[in-house]
Amino acid sequence: MKYQVDEKGFYGDFGGAYIPEMLYPNVEELRQNYIQISESDSFKKEFQSLLTEYVGRPTPLYFAERLSEKYNTKIYLKREDLCHTGAHKVNNTIGQILMAKRLGKNRIIAETGAGQHGVATATVCALMGIECVIYMGSLDIQRQAPNVARMKMLGAEVKAAKSGSKTLKDATNEAIRDWINNPVDTHYIIGSVVGPHPYPDMVARFQSVISAETQAQLLEKENREYPDHVIACVGGGSNAAGLYYHFLDNLRVNIIAVEAAGKGIDSGASAATSALGKEGIIHGSKTLLMQTLDGQITEPYSISAGLDYPGVGPMHAHLFRSKRAEFISIPDQEAMDWGLTLSQMEGIIPAIETAHAFAVLDVKKFYPDEVIVFNCSGRGDKDLDTYIDHFKLK
Amino acid sequence: MKYQVDEKGFYGDFGGAYIPEMLYPNVEELRQNYIQISESDSFKKEFQSLLTEYVGRPTPLYFAERLSEKYNTKIYLKREDLCHTGAHKVNNTIGQILMAKRLGKNRIIAETGAGQHGVATATVCALMGIECVIYMGSLDIQRQAPNVARMKMLGAEVKAAKSGSKTLKDATNEAIRDWINNPVDTHYIIGSVVGPHPYPDMVARFQSVISAETQAQLLEKENREYPDHVIACVGGGSNAAGLYYHFLDNLRVNIIAVEAAGKGIDSGASAATSALGKEGIIHGSKTLLMQTLDGQITEPYSISAGLDYPGVGPMHAHLFRSKRAEFISIPDQEAMDWGLTLSQMEGIIPAIETAHAFAVLDVKKFYPDEVIVFNCSGRGDKDLDTYIDHFKLK
Amino acid sequence: MNRIDQTFKKNEKLLSIYFSAGHPKLEDTLPILVALQDSGVDMVEIGLPFSDPLADGPTIQKSSTCALRNGMTTEKLFDQLENIRDNIHIPLVLMGYFNPIMQYGIERFCQKCQSIGIDGLIIPDLPIDLYHEYYKEVFDKYNLYSMFLITPQTPEARIHFIDSISNGFIYMVSSASVTGAQNTFGKIHEDYFKRIANMKLSTPQIVGFGISNASTYQMATKYSSGGIIGSAFIKFLEKSGVAAIPEFIKSIR
Amino acid sequence: MNRIDQTFKKNEKLLSIYFSAGHPKLEDTLPILVALQDSGVDMVEIGLPFSDPLADGPTIQKSSTCALRNGMTTEKLFDQLENIRDNIHIPLVLMGYFNPIMQYGIERFCQKCQSIGIDGLIIPDLPIDLYHEYYKEVFDKYNLYSMFLITPQTPEARIHFIDSISNGFIYMVSSASVTGAQNTFGKIHEDYFKRIANMKLSTPQIVGFGISNASTYQMATKYSSGGIIGSAFIKFLEKSGVAAIPEFIKSIR
Numbered sequence A, B: 001m002k003y004q005v006d007e008k009g010f011y012g013d014f015g016g017a018y019i020p021e022m023l024y025p026n027v028e029e030l031r032q033n034y035i036q037i038s039e040s041d042s043f044k045k046e047f048q049s050l051l052t053e054y055v056g057r058p059t060p061l062y063f064a065e066r067l068s069e070k071y072n073t074k075i076y077l078k079r080e081d082l083c084h085t086g087a088h089k090v091n092n093t094i095g096q097i098l099m100a101k102r103l104g105k106n107r108i109i110a111e112t113g114a115g116q117h118g119v120a121t122a123t124v125c126a127l128m129g130i131e132c133v134i135y136m137g138s139l140d141i142q143r144q145a146p147n148v149a150r151m152k153m154l155g156a157e158v159k160a161a162k163s164g165s166k167t168l169k170d171a172t173n174e175a176i177r178d179w180i181n182n183p184v185d186t187h188y189i190i191g192s193v194v195g196p197h198p199y200p201d202m203v204a205r206f207q208s209v210i211s212a213e214t215q216a217q218l219l220e221k222e223n224r225e226y227p228d229h230v231i232a233c234v235g236g237g238s239n240a241a242g243l244y245y246h247f248l249d250n251l252r253v254n255i256i257a258v259e260a261a262g263k264g265i266d267s268g269a270s271a272a273t274s275a276l277g278k279e280g281i282i283h284g285s286k287t288l289l290m291q292t293l294d295g296q297i298t299e300p301y302s303i304s305a306g307l308d309y310p311g312v313g314p315m316h317a318h319l320f321r322s323k324r325a326e327f328i329s330i331p332d333q334e335a336m337d338w339g340l341t342l343s344q345m346e347g348i349i350p351a352i353e354t355a356h357a358f359a360v361l362d363v364k365k366f367y368p369d370e371v372i373v374f375n376c377s378g379r380g381d382k383d384l385d386t387y388i389d390h391f392k393l394k
Numbered sequence C, D: 001m002n003r004i005d006q007t008f009k010k011n012e013k014l015l016s017i018y019f020s021a022g023h024p025k026l027e028d029t030l031p032i033l034v035a036l037q038d039s040g041v042d043m044v045e046i047g048l049p050f051s052d053p054l055a056d057g058p059t060i061q062k063s064s065t066c067a068l069r070n071g072m073t074t075e076k077l078f079d080q081l082e083n084i085r086d087n088i089h090i091p092l093v094l095m096g097y098f099n100p101i102m103q104y105g106i107e108r109f110c111q112k113c114q115s116i117g118i119d120g121l122i123i124p125d126l127p128i129d130l131y132h133e134y135y136k137e138v139f140d141k142y143n144l145y146s147m148f149l150i151t152p153q154t155p156e157a158r159i160h161f162i163d164s165i166s167n168g169f170i171y172m173v174s175s176a177s178v179t180g181a182q183n184t185f186g187k188i189h190e191d192y193f194k195r196i197a198n199m200k201l202s203t204p205q206i207v208g209f210g211i212s213n214a215s216t217y218q219m220a221t222k223y224s225s226g227g228i229i230g231s232a233f234i235k236f237l238e239k240s241g242v243a244a245i246p247e248f249i250k251s252i253r
């Protein structure tokens, strides 16, 4: 079984590029060039240098002592929350802005849910002095206000997507429409391992620095290059793809993907794609997708804007169907509780997205000598209002 | 001339421990032990390990390309904004919590202005499972709401200081009163290089990791261990002390300290201590201090809560009087403008405190081959509301 | 012979109309089709509404959302069209995104289309390459044409490739944009129309996206075999109702 | 002989009162002093108000702030006290934080105190070590006593050191706390008072912080040479005014 993308852009049954012809030139240009460019020495050097000098990589692989003690196992946190701008998202935007420059583009668009990808995109655009437009669902604009403010500070234009559920899916539609309308000079920086090929693979490659570092760090700390479990939350799936990447073919590593159950899988207000989804096409990619019998895409729900997406990346659909990864879904309430727990036990306020992953500790039993790596995908600054409201901390 | 503290706790004319007898046992215990403890192998190992694994050090020394080009000189940013919790403050709180543990304390108090020190303190207390009470001026509680929320998430109790100007000075008074009332089991984590000896020296030592790293990084990047200029904002002066530390005796390094002019030095609403202050006693230390002729401490003003303090640490008073450092004060408006400039030119939204430092670029001329290191002391997430209001970004 | 080909034989310049099935009212499909045929329209594209129509501008998006809210489904549309060929003889093309078709079952969908008398499909998010490789066989089996888009940015070689495997017509997107009416076409558009005309493709081209009135229709059809009006028609329909359709068509040619 | 020493000679148990000069009203200093002396108080501490009185609890803080707002300054207080010895013969101690004294000029301040007839100073944020090393000389020159605090946490050796260089009295802080009235003293306090009494120090001790009424005063003076009332007096003053002072003093002993 192969877990990486094939030459045609598929992960098993999933993937491809189901795009309107208007996007063909851009996507094809990217497809033809992304590997050659990203594998070139000059690109690698510039990418690596910005990750180190600007983003602050490598991020620590932090041994969570109190948590490990409580759960009687070895828990490590891959600290993507320490990245510049506060989440793993910037790994990808750094890669893509360098890609865009090499493709001669001078305008950037992006979609955003939690706003982290929007901030990360606005950031690299400011860094490079490139025009930037961010699409964001109008509901998300409300619930992730600090990130909206940050994008504006960074000089990006934030456009509200007002259709559908007014969240990530709709922001993505709007971004795609923008790209259709601006086919020549614009690059679309997709924020997760979703969208038409080659995006899922390209984004996963840029994020794979997470597992590459994890390997080196584990070797130092545990004397072996791999953990027993890797655990990450999955919205589109980019932080998860980044953490899993170099472990995909190492079957000794158990892969756990955590989705947002929202108000409960059967509540009608959920974003647990693997449980609720069927094969379908969303945003140019064949994948698992929450939809009606009739093929209309369902409005997902999660308290965390970054997981509030009705699909998953095709890599994850494949990991699910092939049973390579174990999929667990966690309801809002438990995720929120874990946000507080991680804050008060380790002094790390996680993004609500990230908090979902940790709830696995209450669901699954681990052994004392097992090594678990959680992706601490982002910090919770953007979620303070939600936390405060939820826990009545005011 | 000697720029480090002497055996009696003085920097030239400044420093000492002007404290009520009620604080004597605590301060004396600390004075007698802080060097021995912090120089012990086990402490150094634990401190270094937490800085690396938890805080995410070393922070990058980032070459700001666009800024360097615009100002035709070589500008580096020491990226303390990438530290866990978003500012240099955590270097000190990590050190002090380890100190407190070794002194057998099981309750922590702290004062905070911008909230960064409060968050950094609450964070290390959560990490260690220690009770934590933070004093914060009620005005600052309003203008730094995100940090108040973070402290609460981290399990700290935030107590409002309602006397005086309701800012940092008053929070410090309250913290000292708490310490007086709880002399046995409580350690007071002061957040800057202020307070009675040995605090200024202890905090400076913990923060000196900033210049130690800068030395190593400059050696790699510029082939010499020192820059031509080091520039930092000064509230109490801890980030500045951290950046200057290993360069104090290297007279080839020009030291620039940036204070908050507020609405203008002569406006009556300023926090430019070196310009407006006279020798006096504040919070247990003899230093420069804004005060009336009668010796009443003046209410300072700055748009940035972290610089809104009527004194400076005694080290800085000494650097000023001895002319070792050049002091520049920057009004609110220019600092705010620089917050936006740095955001849009380098993709880094700085704390408003930090933004003050950069405004030096408009005040002083640097040469093309000079190497300047700015301390990018913190990120601006806590200041978004202020920025948004100021620039009408909504 | 497919009705589409017949129509191109008969007409110098086609006028084709797009509307979203189920909008303005759920049961408007038939009345609209009849009115269009009676007004002399040469071909109709019936939009199968989709929740996330990412190639469409605000007008079609809205009509799509409205149609779904009215209760339109694939099944429902097929029911409405069941006996359509009793009354309608002009070519009918279904236009819809790929996901609803996939969920219905691609073969089942094609079969149904054939049985009803649908002449072809336009699936904007099914690129010709994937179509060619995976789905053409089924479409061919049920004698369904599948029409593809070209845009000002489509490389010449690709246009020739599309031409080589197309049937029916090539849907020539007037400019790089999602659907949506424009008031005028400028020199850029004309140059593009000319450029394509000069390629002497074997498949006829119809211009779509941005035709809103007589002048844009004329300009579009000066160099091509026809024009498709979508957004402008939908806006009119919303304002003036089904009964006024002849008026709209008369205003175009 | 310093009036403080004389008073200790004369009295078994002293009652001393603290108030913030300039509070409740700016010109209350003299009337308060007269009323206190007339009520039989043995000694008075006159508080020189400070903006940041970090050893004080809410009551004294507030009276301090109020006094400053009323316009109290060091100069003003000295003016008020200029001819005080015409009327007041009990010992007077100035209590103030170090910064205002520094700004006035330490020598100048001492000189002024002497000329007025102040007997001593209590400067809570001037620790005995710094005093001893840098300032004692000046104080001695002007015959000013400087009194120092001890607390339940003060190590025994340090108490002996303080005793050895103190004059006047040792200010024995009743418990680890900022100033502020308490209603009762418990066993911990009594043990502490006993412990200090048993040290047989050469300087007399007066208990301060937390004495609010007859019972706390009695308990405090059971093992010491006197008690100082601050916050409780200030609260009373605020409520009942200068004229009622004798009433308050009568309630204590």
Ligand SMILES: Cc1ncc(COP(=O)(O)O)c(C=O)c1O
Binding pocket: A087, A088, A113, A114, A115, A116, A117, A191, A192, A193, A233, A234, A235, A236, A237, A238, A239, A240, A305, A306, A307, A351, A353, A354, A377, A378, A379
């Ligand atoms: C911190 C954080 N984690 C996770 C996610 C989910 O995205 P992905 O599944 O692509 O990692 C987001 C999305 O915004 C995020 O901000």
Ligand SMILES: Cc1ncc(COP(=O)(O)O)c(C=O)c1O
Binding pocket: B087, B088, B113, B114, B115, B116, B117, B191, B192, B193, B233, B234, B235, B236, B237, B238, B239, B240, B305, B306, B307, B351, B353, B354, B377, B378, B379
């Ligand atoms: C980011 C930042 N920089 C600077 C300061 C000023 O403090 P100091 O002068 O001690 O570095 C603060 C204080 O909160 C701060 O948060």
